[in-house]
Amino acid sequence: MSNADTALTGTCHCGAVAVTLPRRPEAATNCNCSVCRRYATLWAYFPLAEVTFTGHPGHTDRYSWGDKGLYFVRCKTCGCVTHWEPVEPQPDSRAGINLRNFDAAALGTLKVRMFDGAGAWTKLGEIEHAPNGFSIGATLPTS
Numbered sequence: 001m002s003n004a005d006t007a008l009t010g011t012c013h014c015g016a017v018a019v020t021l022p023r024r025p026e027a028a029t030n031c032n033c034s035v036c037r038r039y040a041t042l043w044a045y046f047p048l049a050e051v052t053f054t055g056h057p058g059h060t061d062r063y064s065w066g067d068k069g070l071y072f073v074r075c076k077t078c079g080c081v082t083h084w085e086p087v088e089p090q091p092d093s094r095a096g097i098n099l100r101n102f103d104a105a106a107l108g109t110l111k112v113r114m115f116d117g118a119g120a121w122t123k124l125g126e127i128e129h130a131p132n133g134f135s136i137g138a139t140l141p142t143s
C-alpha cells in the first residue's frame with residue numbers, strides 16, 4: 001500500500017482515548033486465549049515508543065492477570081479495549097494495539113494470523129481482514 005508510512009489513529013467508541021500508530025500495520029493477530037476471545041480483539045504489535053496515546057492513563061482502567069507482565073487497557077467510559085502494554089516498560093518494549101478501534105477501510109486488507117493462545121501456543125493459519133471489517137477466507141487446517 002502506498003501510504004504504508006502514514007500515521008493512523010484509532011479511538012475508543014466515546015473518543016476519550018486515541019491511539020496513533022506510526023504506520024499502517026502489515027499484519028494482525030487473532031488469539032483464542034482466555035482473555036483475547038472475551039475481548040474479541042485484533043492485535044497489531046508495535047514498539048511501545050512508536051505509539052502515541054491520547055487520554056491514557058487519564059481516561060483508562062487496566063487489567064492484569066497471572067504473571068503475564070502486561071496490562072490490558074480499556075476506556076473508563078465506553079469500555080473499549082485499546083491496547084496492552086508491559087507492566088514494567090523497557091526501552092525496547094512493544095505494545096499490542098487493538099485494531100478494532102481503527103477504521104477498517106483505513107486499515108485496508110490485512111493478513112490475520114490465527115494464534116492458538118488457548119492450546120498449542122502457535123499459529124494455526126492465516127486469514128484475511130477485509131476493508132469492510134470482516135475476516136474472510138479461512139485457511140485453517142482441517143483435522
Ligand SMILES: [Zn+2]
Nearest residue numbers: 012014075078
Ligand atoms: Zn471511550
